[in-house]
Amino acid sequence: MSHPSVERLSTYLDERLVEAERRRLESHLEECSECHQRLQGMRRVMQRLETLDQQAPPPHLGLLLRRLAAQQATRPTLVDKLEKGARRITVQATVAPVFAVVLALALIIYLLSWGIHRQEHGNIPVILEMEPMSAAEEAPVAEETAAKSEVGARVGAVSAPASENAPEKRDRQPERRRAGRTFLRHGETWIEEGLDLEGAVDQLSFDDPVVQSWVQIYPELGELQSLGGTIRLRVEGRVVEIVFSPVP
Amino acid sequence: MSIVSASTMATTDQELAERHRYGDPEAFEELYDRFGTMVYNLALRMTGKPEDAADLCQDIFLKIYRHLGTFHGRSSLRTWVYRVAMNCCHSRFRRQRSWRSRLLVDAVEILERVPDERRSPEDNALAQGTAELVTEALSRIPGVYRQAVVLCDIEGLSYEEIGEVLGIRLGTVRSRIARGRDRLRALLEESS
Numbered sequence: 001m002s003h004p005s006v007e008r009l010s011t012y013l014d015e016r017l018v019e020a021e022r023r024r025l026e027s028h029l030e031e032c033s034e035c036h037q038r039l040q041g042m043r044r045v046m047q048r049l050e051t052l053d054q055q056a057p058p059p060h061l062g063l064l065l066r067r068l069a070a071q072q073a074t075r076p077t078l079v080d081k082l083e084k085g086a087r088r089i090t091v092q093a094t095v096a097p098v099f100a101v102v103l104a105l106a107l108i109i110y111l112l113s114w115g116i117h118r119q120e121h122g123n124i125p126v127i128l129e130m131e132p133m134s135a136a137e138e139a140p141v142a143e144e145t146a147a148k149s150e151v152g153a154r155v156g157a158v159s160a161p162a163s164e165n166a167p168e169k170r171d172r173q174p175e176r177r178r179a180g181r182t183f184l185r186h187g188e189t190w191i192e193e194g195l196d197l198e199g200a201v202d203q204l205s206f207d208d209p210v211v212q213s214w215v216q217i218y219p220e221l222g223e224l225q226s227l228g229g230t231i232r233l234r235v236e237g238r239v240v241e242i243v244f245s246p247v248p
Numbered sequence: 249m250s251i252v253s254a255s256t257m258a259t260t261d262q263e264l265a266e267r268h269r270y271g272d273p274e275a276f277e278e279l280y281d282r283f284g285t286m287v288y289n290l291a292l293r294m295t296g297k298p299e300d301a302a303d304l305c306q307d308i309f310l311k312i313y314r315h316l317g318t319f320h321g322r323s324s325l326r327t328w329v330y331r332v333a334m335n336c337c338h339s340r341f342r343r344q345r346s347w348r349s350r351l352l353v354d355a356v357e358i359l360e361r362v363p364d365e366r367r368s369p370e371d372n373a374l375a376q377g378t379a380e381l382v383t384e385a386l387s388r389i390p391g392v393y394r395q396a397v398v399l400c401d402i403e404g405l406s407y408e409e410i411g412e413v414l415g416i417r418l419g420t421v422r423s424r425i426a427r428g429r430d431r432l433r434a435l436l437e438e439s440s
Binding site: 005006007009010011013014016038041042044045046048049050051052053054055056057058061062064065066068069070 | 288293302309313379383397400402407422425429432
């Protein structure tokens with residue numbers, strides 16, 4: 001039997017292995033001192049965690065929370081606000097049609113200007129999401145990396161032009177700069193200068209200098225690094241994604 | 249726990265939420281009395297610092313106050329409270345990218361605790377030293393592993409309950425607990 005995984009050892013400690021698996025593991029543990037030692041280490045960790053003392057919350061916390069709760073209770077709720085708003089609208093009923101007309105006009109103007117903007121700028125190359133991932137996007141990545149065997153983490157995705165209709169514009173812009181970094185055109189995609197796409201499409205370890213340079217740019221990759229795994233770049237149409245594969 | 253007592257508990261949980269929904273101020277007080285210590289200790293294990301724990305605990309209870317009315321008893325109130333608490337921890341973790349590094353510096357402050365009079369002074373010192381090491385090690389492992397290990401080994405939740413609290417599958421629960429424990433093992437062996 002090959003060495004059991006950490007997961008199997010931990011599940012064994014929680015007495016959640018099925019009988020046959022448990023016996024197989026126990027016979028391995030009798031022969032393998034390395035695994036036995038690891039198991040004992042994990043057992044000690046569990047014991048130490050179990051013996052941590054329960055602390056009483058500071059006395060002021062309860063008082064503070066009761067006061068804050070009382071404040072919340074006296075604040076008008078959303079229902080109160082809506083009821084109040086509804087009453088106001090009833091009183092000033094003549095305002096409603098005027099407001100509706102103004103809103104409709106604003107919407108029409110916005111839609112028209114958006115169409116014009118698209119016509120003017122639709123073929124100009126744009127770079128999307130070059131900033132590090134926002135906090136709002138971070139949670140799903142952390143969740144998914146541990147949950148799936150391979151995850152497309154859009155840590156830094158680069159988009160290229162939407163259409164083929166303006167080759168002369170693209171030729172005039174062989175490179176773009178943003179936040180002190182240079183991006184070069186690679187087919188339909190903008191790639192950061194110094195990043196060898198051909199090599200990078202293959203599976204890379206975090207020791208690779210190219211990956212290390214990305215780790216410095218995107219702290220989120222550092223987080224993934226601590227989970228252990230490899231990354232590669234995946235080119236899909238106009239978007240380059242950094243794909244993280246945790247250790248199975 | 250017997251089936252009868254479990255169902256009684258569920259009714260009480262829902263009654264508490266109902267009372268809160270209808271504006272009974274004592275319902276929230278009762279909730280704090282029931283879960284205050286549990287939530288504070290959870291916050292303490294997740295943040296590593298008493299003052300941060302108190303702050304986080306405050307956020308958690310205010311969130312509970314605002315959303316208790318939406319509790320409909322599909323899970324136990326305890327599980328629901330854990331879920332709210334872990335969501336708050338996660339939000340805080342995302343907001344404060346640097347908290348892990350701060351924890352390393354300040355982990356020693358966790359030692360400001362009242363000695364347990366049931367133990368001898370030597371045992372108290374030993375327990376305190378162990379707690380310090382464990383707290384520091386906990387603060388150094390990734391947040392997702394810390395959540396799973398704290399819920400399993402300190403709070404004593406089952407894999408199924410942890411899955412419900414964190415909204416993840418059983419396989420992921422098992423994997424996070426295992427990796428968390430192994431990281432802690434390595435860190436503690438390194439420090440000793």
